Amino acid sequence: MPALTLNPGFVPIIAALLILAMPRTLRSPMIVATALASFWLLLDHKFGAAAAMAQMGLPVVLLNLDELNRIFGIALLIALIAIGIYSGARRNRYEDAAILLLAGSAVSALFVGDLISFVAALALGGLAAAWVVFASPLAGASRAGARLLIWQGLEGLLFLVGVAFHLSAGAQASVVGRLDVTTIGGVFIFAALMIRVGAPMAHVWLKDVVSHASSTGAAALSCFTTMLGVYALARLFPSEPLLVWIGAGMVVIGAFYAVAEDDLRRVAAYGVTIQTGICTALIGLGTPLALAAAEGHAFATILSFLALQLMLGALLERHGSVRLSELAGVGRTMPLSAVLLVACGLAVSATPGLVMFASQAASLEAAAQWDLRWLWAIIWVTPVVMLVALLLRPSLAVYTPTGEVKPILEAPFSMLLGAGLALFLCFAVGLAPRWLFDLMPAEISFQPFVLDRVTPQFQLLGAAGVAYLALRIARAVPREQSVSLLDIDALYRGPLAAAGRWAGVLGLRMYGAWQSWTRQTSRSAGQSLAALANACDRPYGPSGTAAVTFLCIGVVLLVMFLVR
Amino acid sequence: MSNAQPPQPPSGVTGLLLVFSITALLVGVGFDLGAGSRVRFWIGDQPAAAAAVGVAGVLFAVLAAHAARAVLARRKPGEEGSKDAGSHT
Numbered sequence: 321m322p323a324l325t326l327n328p329g330f331v332p333i334i335a336a337l338l339i340l341a342m343p344r345t346l347r348s349p350m351i352v353a354t355a356l357a358s359f360w361l362l363l364d365h366k367f368g369a370a371a372a373m374a375q376m377g378l379p380v381v382l383l384n385l386d387e388l389n390r391i392f393g394i395a396l397l398i399a400l401i402a403i404g405i406y407s408g409a410r411r412n413r414y415e416d417a418a419i420l421l422l423a424g425s426a427v428s429a430l431f432v433g434d435l436i437s438f439v440a441a442l443a444l445g446g447l448a449a450a451w452v453v454f455a456s457p458l459a460g461a462s463r464a465g466a467r468l469l470i471w472q473g474l475e476g477l478l479f480l481v482g483v484a485f486h487l488s489a490g491a492q493a494s495v496v497g498r499l500d501v502t503t504i505g506g507v508f509i510f511a512a513l514m515i516r517v518g519a520p521m522a523h524v525w526l527k528d529v530v531s532h533a534s535s536t537g538a539a540a541l542s543c544f545t546t547m548l549g550v551y552a553l554a555r556l557f558p559s560e561p562l563l564v565w566i567g568a569g570m571v572v573i574g575a576f577y578a579v580a581e582d583d584l585r586r587v588a589a590y591g592v593t594i595q596t597g598i599c600t601a602l603i604g605l606g607t608p609l610a611l612a613a614a615e616g617h618a619f620a621t622i623l624s625f626l627a628l629q630l631m632l633g634a635l636l637e638r639h640g641s642v643r644l645s646e647l648a649g650v651g652r653t654m655p656l657s658a659v660l661l662v663a664c665g666l667a668v669s670a671t672p673g674l675v676m677f678a679s680q681a682a683s684l685e686a687a688a689q690w691d692l693r694w695l696w697a698i699i700w701v702t703p704v705v706m707l708v709a710l711l712l713r714p715s716l717a718v719y720t721p722t723g724e725v726k727p728i729l730e731a732p733f734s735m736l737l738g739a740g741l742a743l744f745l746c747f748a749v750g751l752a753p754r755w756l757f758d759l760m761p762a763e764i765s766f767q768p769f770v771l772d773r774v775t776p777q778f779q780l781l782g783a784a785g786v787a788y789l790a791l792r793i794a795r796a797v798p799r800e801q802s803v804s805l806l807d808i809d810a811l812y813r814g815p816l817a818a819a820g821r822w823a824g825v826l827g828l829r830m831y832g833a834w835q836s837w838t839r840q841t842s843r844s845a846g847q848s849l850a851a852l853a854n855a856c857d858r859p860y861g862p863s864g865t866a867a868v869t870f871l872c873i874g875v876v877l878l879v880m881f882l883v884r
Numbered sequence: 885m886s887n888a889q890p891p892q893p894p895s896g897v898t899g900l901l902l903v904f905s906i907t908a909l910l911v912g913v914g915f916d917l918g919a920g921s922r923v924r925f926w927i928g929d930q931p932a933a934a935a936a937v938g939v940a941g942v943l944f945a946v947l948a949a950h951a952a953r954a955v956l957a958r959r960k961p962g963e964e965g966s967k968d969a970g971s972h973t
Contacts, residue, residue: 575944575945575948576948576952577952579945579948579949579952580948580951580953580956580957651896651897697937700934700937701937701940701941701944704937704938704941704945705941705944708941708942708945712901715901716895716897716898716901717895719895719897720895720896721895721896771915774915775911775912775916775934776912776916776933776934777912778908778909778911778915779908779909779912779913779916779932779934779935779938780912780934780935780937780938781905781908781938782904782905782906782908782909782910782911782912782935782938783905783909783934783935783936783937783938783939783942784938784939784941784942785901785904785905785908785909786902786905786906786909787938787939787942787943788942788945788946789898789901789902789905791942791946792898793898796946797946798946798950798953801953801957803957803958804957804958805952805953805956805957805958806956807956
């Protein structure tokens with residue numbers, strides 16, 4: 321009898337079913353307990369692959385633990401603990417179940433040891449992510465969920481086709497190694513992962529779903545979706561030069577939108593795209609330091625943006641909006657939340673002492689080893705964009721006084737606690753980054769807190785802050801207005817959708833015309849046959865039609881007989 | 885009637901942010917200028933280069949924000965909501 325192998329991700333999946341029947345008071349502790357149980361399973365196992373089982377002739381490896389997936393697993397399970405604490409103030413059992421299912425499928429995908437199971441876990445995660453969006457009470461969530469389903473369906477299809485080609489070429493499903501992007505199977509899998517990480521042209525799905533999900537759902541989607549793509553790229557396509565360009569494109573596009581968007585949750589989603597782009601580019605470099613930096617940066621991104629999304633969710637819950645143009649006065653009505661929001665802005669801006677600074681320093685060091693000054697410069701400027709978009713603009717907005725006097729209405733305690741925990745971890749890991757570097761697959765003797773790294777960062781952020789505030793005082797900065805920016809999704813939701821509707825109408829009309837023509841033709845043929853049959857019934861009628869017909873048929877038969 | 889942009893409402897935290905930013909800038913530049921023993925092989929290693937990069941980054945951010953608002957902005961959230969492109973109102 322084969323030994324039972326329990327992937328740490330299976331625990332949240334099982335719990336997702338149980339939580340549907342639980343009372344509200346037990347659901348939040350249940351999520352936290354589930355994450356802790358998964359954590360225990362993760363830390364309890366030794367590195368290595370479990371025995372493969374045969375399913376439909378294919379080997380299935382349910383657990384394969386190594387340094388690469390362990391660091392991602394730890395980050396995702398920490399995120400689940402914070403989300404579990406945070407979700408204590410809500411009453412939505414379906415969303416709780418969806419978040420657990422999403423987390424479970426993401427963690428399962430990390431730890432499975434074969435491509436088939438990986439695709440299955442990704443597909444389950446896609447469905448769960450759509451369920452998270454569908455469970456949101458916000459306007460437009462159902463359509464955003466449907467759009468996400470389309471993206472996830474396309475990704476799953478590409479992945480499945482790629483794996484099928486890969487296996488048909490003679491590869492082993494249970495050997496998950498580096499794939500070649502020049503093979504047909506590799507191309508399909510690469511394309512699927514580009515959708516997952518939000519590469520240029522496919523970057524819109526994340527901001528779409530994050531801005532439509534609930535306060536808790538946005539944080540879960542921010543953590544459990546794109547970072548899985550970073551893991552898969554690090555596993556399947558390390559040292560792929562194309563990734564450097566794609567990652568740089570993600571950074572530029574994300575920066576362009578992040579500094580101009582009004583909706584802070586969209587800004588945060590573009591921020592995730594920027595950081596995912598840095599991870600992608602580093603994976604493309606492929607050196608041991610670059611891969612380690614990419615993993616560390618993914619870890620830092622998960623923690624920092626988790627804290628930020630949780631805080632934004634708390635603001636949304638109480639204030640009703642997280643648009644910068646509507647945040648005036650929040651510093652007075654939600655003083656603690658406003659302070660935490662500023663701290664989250666510091667966390668995502670790679671301020672020295674926070675986790676993002678350590679991973680940013682490692683990323684810069686990795687990029688400097690190559691003759692890619694432009695990539696190095698892009699990574700270096702990223703904290704400035706984050707500072708402007710997610711620290712200075714929100715701070716200035718929430719502390720803008722209003723004439724009205726409103727009572728203090730802080731976010732629920734559990735929300736503050738969950739966000740505070742995530743923020744505390746940003747500080748804790750940031751102040752002791754050796755803990756993070758020791759988790760990485762490569763041995764890194766890297767010290768972020770040296771004068772040559774800390775002082776440029778202070779200069780960078782300080783000069784950026786002074787310059788931005790000076791420009792704002794000089795009224796050179798765009799005024800905060802309630803605007804939505806068109807992105808590439810406007811193309812497929814606008815002209816392309818209209819073209820699709822037009823093509824559909826045209827197709828329906830052509831089909832109708834075809835049906836009408838066949839109906840008329842068959843009717844006239846039937847009438848002719850009926851006339852002929854009537855004529856046959858009356859062969860000696862006045863018109864003599866039947867006699868002529870019989871004569872013609874007889875001539876034809878005679879000719880055929882003679883020719884033969 | 886003037887088309888000039890109305891002034892940005894004053895924020896109570898502007899002065900505090902300015903003080904923090906100036907402090908960070910002075911600390912960074914001070915230490916950078918003080919430690920003058922590095923090998924400088926390109927412009928990014930010159931003293932106060934990070935400050936210049938920070939200012940350049942902010943200029944990019946402000947110009948990008950102006951460009952994005954000018955080219956891509958839709959200013960009617962009510963209409964946007966009816967087309968399901970908005971987030972939450």
